Amino acid sequence: MELLNGIGDFLGSLGTVYALLGAAVAVFLAGAGSAIGVGIAGQAASGVVSENPSLFAKVLIMQLLPGTQGLYGLIIGFVTLSKIGIIGGGAADLSASTGLLILMACLPIGIVGLISGKSQGKTAAASIGILAKRPDQFGKAMLFPAMVETYAILALLISFLAVSGIQV
Amino acid sequence: MNDLEYTYAVARIRALEASMLNDSDIEKLVSCRSVGECFQMLGERGWEDASSLTDAESVFKAEEEKTWSVIKAIAPDIGVFDVFLYSKNYHNLKAAVKAVYTEAHGGNIFFKSASLSGEYLMSVIENREFFRLPGNMPDAAREAYETLLHTRDGQLCDIIIDRAMLDAVREAGERSECAAISDYAECLVATSDIKIAVRCAKTGKRADFMKKAMAPCATLSCDSLSESALKGLDAICEYLSQTAYSKGAEVLSVSPSAFERWCDERLIDALRPQKYNAFSAGPLAAYIVARENEIKTVRIIVTGKQNGFSDGVIRERVRSMYA
Numbered sequence: 001m002e003l004l005n006g007i008g009d010f011l012g013s014l015g016t017v018y019a020l021l022g023a024a025v026a027v028f029l030a031g032a033g034s035a036i037g038v039g040i041a042g043q044a045a046s047g048v049v050s051e052n053p054s055l056f057a058k059v060l061i062m063q064l065l066p067g068t069q070g071l072y073g074l075i076i077g078f079v080t081l082s083k084i085g086i087i088g089g090g091a092a093d094l095s096a097s098t099g100l101l102i103l104m105a106c107l108p109i110g111i112v113g114l115i116s117g118k119s120q121g122k123t124a125a126a127s128i129g130i131l132a133k134r135p136d137q138f139g140k141a142m143l144f145p146a147m148v149e150t151y152a153i154l155a156l157l158i159s160f161l162a163v164s165g166i167q168v
Numbered sequence: 169m170n171d172l173e174y175t176y177a178v179a180r181i182r183a184l185e186a187s188m189l190n191d192s193d194i195e196k197l198v199s200c201r202s203v204g205e206c207f208q209m210l211g212e213r214g215w216e217d218a219s220s221l222t223d224a225e226s227v228f229k230a231e232e233e234k235t236w237s238v239i240k241a242i243a244p245d246i247g248v249f250d251v252f253l254y255s256k257n258y259h260n261l262k263a264a265v266k267a268v269y270t271e272a273h274g275g276n277i278f279f280k281s282a283s284l285s286g287e288y289l290m291s292v293i294e295n296r297e298f299f300r301l302p303g304n305m306p307d308a309a310r311e312a313y314e315t316l317l318h319t320r321d322g323q324l325c326d327i328i329i330d331r332a333m334l335d336a337v338r339e340a341g342e343r344s345e346c347a348a349i350s351d352y353a354e355c356l357v358a359t360s361d362i363k364i365a366v367r368c369a370k371t372g373k374r375a376d377f378m379k380k381a382m383a384p385c386a387t388l389s390c391d392s393l394s395e396s397a398l399k400g401l402d403a404i405c406e407y408l409s410q411t412a413y414s415k416g417a418e419v420l421s422v423s424p425s426a427f428e429r430w431c432d433e434r435l436i437d438a439l440r441p442q443k444y445n446a447f448s449a450g451p452l453a454a455y456i457v458a459r460e461n462e463i464k465t466v467r468i469i470v471t472g473k474q475n476g477f478s479d480g481v482i483r484e485r486v487r488s489m490y491a
Contacts, residue, residue: 040175044446047179047242052186125175126446132182 015094016084022099022106023080026159029110030073030152033117037066040121041145044128055131058138062128065145066120069113072156076109079163092168105162112155120148171447177242178451184238185443185455187214188491189462197466198483203473210466224470228463232281235459239452248449251340251349252456256282258333261301261309262326264289269316304339308332327381334360334383348442348450352457355438357385359431362416365397365404366427373397387412425485432487436461440490458490465489 045059078087080102085091094102127141134141189197193213200206207227211217216230240246256279263277264286278286284301292298293313298306312328315321334357341353361382368378378394388411396403401420408417419430435457442454465487472482 040172043175044179047176047181048183051180051183055183122172122446125179128179129182129446132179133186 011096013096015096015099016091018096018099019080019084019094019102020086022103022163023077025103025110026073026076026080026106026113028073030076030113030117031070033114034067034070034073035117037069037117037119037121037124038063040118041066041124041128044125048128048132052132052135055135058131058135059128062124062131062142062145065124065142065149066117068149069109069117069120069152072109072152073113075156076106076159076163079160080106083163083166083168085168094168098166098168101166102163105159105166107159108155108162109152109159112151116148116152116155120145120152123148171449173244174448174452175446177244178446178448180238180242181451181455185458185491188458188489189213189466190489190491194465194469194486194489195483197469198479198486200473203470206466206470206473224467224474228467229280231459231463235456236281239456243449243452248344248346248349249453249456250283251337251344251353252453252460253281253283254333254336254340257284258305258329258336260284260286260289261305262312262329264293265309265313265316265325265329266322268293269313303336304332305336327377330360331381331383338383338385346449346453348439348445348448348453351438352435352453354385354387355435357383358388358413359416359434361385361388361390361393362404362408362413363428363431365393366401366420366424368394369397369401369404423484429485429487432461432464436488436490443490454490461487461490 041063045063048059049056081087084094084102124145127144130137130141193209197206197209200209203224207215207217207224210227216227216234239249243249260278260282261284267273267275267277267290273290278289289301292300293309298310301309308329308331312325315328316325337353338357341350341357344350344353364378364381367373368381375394375398378397379390382390382394384390392407393404396407405417405420408414408420413434416427416430416434419426439450439454439457442450445451468485468487469482472485
């Protein structure tokens with residue numbers, strides 16, 4: 001019985017750890033999504049530039065599109081660290097329930113960032129194919145990967161509102 | 169096979185497709201007044217400069233080699249595309265068998281772009297080391313060589329090796345994880361069977377000859393096709409009209425050249441969806457076939473002009489382009 005109480009007390013004191021885990025999840029998953037996406041688009045960009053170097057600027061913009069998820073994860077990570085006082089001093093003594101709430105609030109941008117980053121990379125690669133054949137269709141080609149961005153922005157919004165709304 | 173491995177290769181192919189000839193370019197080529205004008209236009213589109221090469225055939229060979237050098241440079245696994253070299257490999261095998269039989273050495277009879285060189289095949293046949301050949305080639309080479317020795321029938325020798333080629337293509341299509349290659353293999357075997365049936369109907373060949381020459385495939389019944397061929401061209405058209413190749417039945421009644429053209433265009437049509445595929449080996453496969461089709465069409469135009477055919481006659485034979 002004492003052992004169970006001890007474990008319960010220990011888990012109850014991990015509020016800050018849960019909150020930090022939330023920040024890590026936001027940065028890690030969204031960053032991984034962007035890395036995968038930028039990598040896929042980068043391969044396609046290299047293929048086109050090796051045959052037509054004049055398209056470098058256009059395909060570079062396409063390659064950068066899946067990079068935003070990583071930035072969104074970074075923003076939520078900063079907001080979370082600032083909220084719990086790791087940045088700016090005066091670390092708050094969080095309860096386990098508050099820490100878990102912050103962890104949950106960070107999940108949307110983490111998970112959606114990972115999935116949308118990879119999907120946006122594949123769409124950007126396909127759009128780079130459009131540029132290879134029709135360089136004058138840059139505007140239309142950019143719209144397709146930009147559509148995927150919508151869902152990353154929605155996830156960023158929810159994570160931001162949720163983290164900001166939790167009372168510490 | 170991870171389709172994402174082909175991201176770089178497909179993007180590079182898309183860039184190369186931008187410089188391929190389209191239907192309007194082909195029309196301009198047909199309208200050129202001379203072969204020189206044709207090659208000048210091709211040179212402007214990035215083709216080998218004809219003035220630096222000895223003849224038109226050298227330009228075509230250089231273009232074929234260019235295609236394969238690109239594919240070899242960008243494909244993550246070149247073995248996936250071996251099926252597109254089968255026709256050249258088996259052609260080289262036929263040439264080697266006949267060259268050894270006739271003891272005629274030398275001459276420009278081998279495809280250099282094949283993965284099995286003429287010299288290698290000659291040494292295999294001369295030393296009767298058929299086991300050094302890959303796939304189903306050992307049995308086919310032995311049978312073809314012995315048949316040629318015993319019967320002196322070059323056509324029978326060709327039939328044995330061509331049938332082995334069709335079987336190899338069909339098996340490669342069945343093995344392939346790439347839908348485009350499977351579609352290509354099925355389409356190639358089916359159109360080849362139709363061509364065999366048409367030629368046999370015209371020359372009055374027997375059913376056992378057709379059975380030996382035709383390779384089984386999923387979209388046609390060899391038995392029905394050979395039965396139809398025994399009855400004549402109309403019966404072939406009637407049978408084809410009930411299959412996925414009904415358009416072939418229509419063009420068959422127009423002219424032999426229209427039918428040959430349809431066979432080639434059917435292959436291109438099978439691969440046309442790859443224009444919209446951003447990943448996988450499919451776009452590379454389509455590029456290989458599209459370039460072969462492009463080179464073949466330019467060859468038809470140039471040969472037609474060299475031999476003084478009218479633009480109308482040439483136009484009837486040109487294939488529609490992939491790009």
